[in-house]
Amino acid sequence: MTNRSDKQTADVLLLASVLEKLRTHDGLTIARLKAGESGTTAPLLELPATRRFASVHELDRARAARELVINCVRDDLKGTTQIVADAILALGVHTTSYAEAGIEERVTRSLYNPSLGPRREALLNNWHRLHQALGHQPGEAPSDRSLRGTTEPAVLRELANQLIRRAIYSVGSKTVTMLDAAPAADAAPAGRVIVVGGAVMDATFRTKTLPEPETSSEAYGFDLSPGGKGLTQAVAAARLGMRTSLIAAVTDDRFGEEILQYLHDEGVDTSLVKRIRGRRTPFTGVFEKELGDSIAVNWRNEKQVFLSPEDLDDHRDHLAGCDVLLTTFEVPRETMQQSLALAHSDPLNRPLVIVTPGQPYVDERISRDTFLRIDYLVAHPWELGHFAAQGQTPFDPDPVARNLLAFGVEALCVLVNGGCTVYSGAAHDVLSVPTIPSIYKESSAARDAFCAALAAKLVDNDGKFSAAVALWATAAMSCATADFPLTNSMPDRQRVDALLARFPFSMNGGAST
Incomplete structure (x- = not known):
């Protein structure tokens, strides 16, 4: 018999797999979400937190999913995990913060480039500067191989975990409400x-x-x-x-x-x-x-x-x-x-x-x-x-x-x-x-x-x-x-x-x- 903990773990792994697919090419875009709505991106679009967000903010599922992920990266992730998730998914969460901290526009453009390769390169080459711009103490920058094989999968699993938590606990969140809330x-x-x-x-x-x-x-x-x-x-x-x-x-x-x-x-x-x-x-x-x-x-x-x-x-x-x-x-x-x-x-x-x-x-x-x-x-x-x-x-x-x-x-x-x-x-x-x-x-x-x-x-x-x-x-x-x-x-x-x-x-x- 599968208990709730086992199911939640399976859901996290499935959602992390979806996010790994979305990190490629131009990242997590509305167009890619819509293109995969009957297959690849369905687990994210059908997530209860996504459906609540869509209902409350009167958005279609694809737009709601992207906004939900952005909110989750901004509010629920911290430090390195937040910086990496923002860059590899090309979300643009910290565009303004980086500019205010003096990060050059060319760096920001590379960080949110339509191709994953330049995003990774900008992330690694500016590792310490990006952390300092957001007030985080940077650890040692990973190698390119470690970023791809270890850091990114761990970051996406944590993001998936927080999205699942929002599905469970979103009645306590500022951004969403229960569909059956009392008038x-x-x-x-x-x-x-x-x-x-x-x-x-x-x-x-x-x-x-x-x-x-x-x-x-x-x-x-x-x-x-x-x-x-x-x-x-x-x-x-x-x-x-x-x-x-x-x-x-x-x-x-x-x-x-x-x-x-x-x-x-x-x-x-x-x-x-x-x-x-x-x-x-x-x-x-x-x-x-x-x-x-x-x-x-x-x-x-x-x-x-x-x-x-x-x-x-x-x-x-x-x-x-x-x-x-x-x-x-x-x-x-x-x-x-x-x-x-x-x-x-x-x-x-x-x-x-x-x-x-x-x-x-x-x-x-x-x-x-x-x-x-x-x-x-x-x-x-x-x-x-x-x-x-x-x-x-x-x-x-x-x-x-x-x-x-x-x-x-x-x-x-x-x-x-x-x-x-x-x-x-x-x-x-x-x-x-x-x-x-x-x-x-x-x-x-x-x-x-x-x-x-x-x-x-x-x-x-x-x-x-x-x-x-x-x-x-x-x-x-x-x-x-x-x-x-x-x-x-x-x-x-x-x-x-x-x-x-x-x-x-x-x-x-x-x-x-």
Whole structure:
């Protein structure tokens, strides 16, 4: 019996074979796609992601297939893989970027030449320049023989794999939607969300192994992209249909402009963002392994780029009038506490408050009033160690969780290996939400997806927590983990519902707050 994994592998190999045929001559053109629609190119034209793309954008299959491949190369491939795929298929993805980086027009013409030979020659002769033009660290250029026999087949298999993933997960993609999507009139109420947190740039090195002290190792991929828990939670909430605004500090350098443009493209309101002039954007260095586990080093530039309590005073009405406030420990402790105080300015008509304690404040205590103002604290177990009693050994998160409820936190969501344990209620009820399996480990953005989904589902449920709310938020976290290799891993509502529909989990009852 052939299982789903075997079938997916066979599909990848078949699609890679199609792409290998299309790399010859003038590359992946609409004319060649149409010429082979009844035979050679049929697997690509009949791909579910192609059919969805054609339906959504009202294109014929050949044009939809070419645009889909271009989008996949641009958004889902990285570094050398992206550069090689673009050149050997003559897609022209980086024409503008190469020109802006000073690559001569004659080189670009050769790189996208109607014949494969000149494309290969231009690729090899300009290997380092092309990588540097796109901000990638180039490895050693392969030989012509290695390019043909090893590099190109591997690149096309990876492209085929990502196209298959789009066929499976495209309900979470910005560029396509399910054909049977519910009409807009049936959509859940949007809700108003304010996020208070960090907006930085992430420099992500993808590596198979971390180097030992006093040694170095080569990364197989690199990415420079907007990040930060606040930014990611805002993007995740917007993807779920929430009317979302971010309160963060952003500089006016080129990275700050890129952050703002990214937020704008994702539908996040930036009118409440604090602009700081003449300073440098904070950075996070992320070392990410193949299955998603990672470590990070933060440079916050916190003396120059920060939100003060007074900055939040200017947004008092927004904080008090939203449906849900999401905040993180990325901002100074006094600022975080002020955001909660302003949200509670009218205790009888206030937003729900969801707090992410990462990174925990070092040697700084949270006020007792702050605990009383937290509806949902969403934490990893290790973060609870900062709330443990001094001298408590060995560390046990369970009593710490119960103490936090005693301090006034309404509910504590502890995230472990893709699952969730929720402590809530005066009776300290405990609800365990099952793990939805994934081949990838929980990515750094998975918790942000959980927080946004928790906010969305609580709004849908008139602010009432239930086992179904917890399961839906956990499913959103699982979507972000499963889609970890994709650029846009934050799911939309259809993506979460589709995942739950494929798994037999059912939860009844559970604690409510």
